[in-house]
Amino acid sequence: MPAVSVLIDSTSPADPPWIRPRAVYLHVPFCAHKCGYCDFASLAGADHLADRYLDALARELSLALDGPREVHSIFIGGGTPTRLDATQLDRLLALVRRHFRPIDGAEWTVEANPGTLDEQKLDVLADGGVNRISLGAQSFQPSSLEALERKHRPEDVSRAVELIRPRFDRWSLDLIFAAPGSTLDQWQDDLEQAISLGPLHLSCYGLIFEKGTALWKQRHAGLVRAVDEEVEYAMYAHTIDRLTGAGLEQYEISNFARDGHESRHNLVYWANDAYYGFGLGAARYVGGARAVNTRDLPSYLRRLEAGLDPSGPVERLDAESRARETSVLMLRRTAIGIGRREFMDRTGYALDALCGSEIARSVSRGWLEDDGERVRLTRSGVFLADSVMSEML
Ligand code: SF4
Structure with a gap:
């Protein structure tokens, strides 16, 4: 395993955005509970490691970058970043500001879950430079939340939005359709409840039974059934009709926004542009090379504490493969293609x-x-x- 003795970023500010990143992703893996469908680098019951994790993240950033980088977009995802307490969040934002200079008008998003937000944490985020919150609502149906093994209640979503709205002009809701046992009527109700909160951005994903997750195991054991394909199709069709009818343009296969409220960070991925990635399981694409950090928390901590690289092998696509990949990513952008x-x-x-x-x-x-x-x-x-x-x- 090589020591991180070489900068991962040898690009120059003059390089185009598909070589030199203008966006950065930082990962916070802690969660209150592991949801049944979750395939992300996230874990429950590890909050006691949060300060050590922030130390490791600080180390990773200073080993990888030789000075502050100008960026157009910062995205702190998880996991549940807002699982950190207010002091830890403050420390994380200071770390980000030390290594990155957001340009005027830059987008700075933090993912949050209902039930993990309070006024103090939101004040820390707003005062620290964050200007967009992405809230994982997933559903307003108690039965779907239970099927997905989400731990919040439907009313926690509107409570969180009431806290977010006065502090942030830009916020988004994530929803999941086709949870086991859910019906088209329930999904229609989910969309109505979401629209009534007035989001300027909505992400709506059909449930995927990712291999190895608790829900995948339950399905293979015959304990839960996937929603019928025709019902899932009807749910997606209704999503497009209802949200576009409400003035939210479908700008990507699963994403809808009012004009000017598209996620600039995700548009970087769909243009196949370069991005930095730091933290557990984070991917990066810098100077035409891709690498992904380990998803094992003890290994991530140990490697960085020893001054070692937490990432796996570097992959470089040849020019034609990269061009083909760019074509399919751009095709996801339903509005501009x-x-x-x-x-x-x-x-x-x-x-x-x-x-x-x-x-x-x-x-x-x-x-x-x-x-x-x-x-x-x-x-x-x-x-x-x-x-x-x-x-x-
Ligand atoms: S809150 Fe999100 S990241 Fe955490 S376990 Fe649930 S789905 Fe995974």
Whole structure:
């Protein structure tokens, strides 16, 4: 295992955004409880390690960066960052400010869960520079929250929003549809309750039974059943119709926002631009090289305490693979899709030389629309996005 003796970032400020990161992700792994569907680098019952974790994160940042970096977007995710107490949150934000200089108008998001927020923590976040909160509501149905093994109650969501609203202009709700046992009526009610809170951004994901999670094991043991495919389809169709009808544009397959409230941080991922990543299990993409940190907390702590690199092997895609990957990521952006000029600038490849025949086939099937400048998923293509994308890859 190599010591972190070389900077991970040898890019220059003049490099384009797909080489030199303008965005940073920091991971906080602590949670009150491990939810049944959760495949993230998160763990419960480890809060006593939080200060040691912040020490390790500080070490990782100072080993990797030789000075402050200018960024357009900061995202602190988890886990549950707001599981940290107010003093620890303050320390985390100071650490971020020491290593990163947000430009004027930069987006700084922190993920939060209902039931972990109070006025003191939100004041620390707002005073420390955070300007956007992403709240993991997931559902307003007691039965779905129970099926997902979420520990908050439906009323905790509106209580959290009441605390967030006076302090932050920008906030988002995350929802999950197709929880085991849920119905279309319940999902429609979820959306109505979410809309009534007035979010400017909503992320709506269909439940995935990720291998190895508690829900995946329950499904394989016959203890829970996935929602029927047609019902899940109807839930997604209703999501698109209802949210766009409420003035929230679908700008990505699972994301909806009022104009100007799109998640700038996630747009970095969907443009295949570079980003820094620090903390347990965090991925980074710097100077064309990708690496992912260990997901094992004791190993992460030990390695950094010994001055060692917490990341796994570095992967470098060849130019064509990177261009293909860029095409499918851009296709996720349902509103703007792939712009031919932007694609050429970012990859050095003409889109049609790379996947012109696959695009033409999907256009003839009605899955893609092509106006000569941009290629976008159609309404029916959005439901088949995985197939369209795998053809392009
Ligand atoms: S709160 Fe989020 S990160 Fe934590 S266990 Fe639940 S789903 Fe996973």
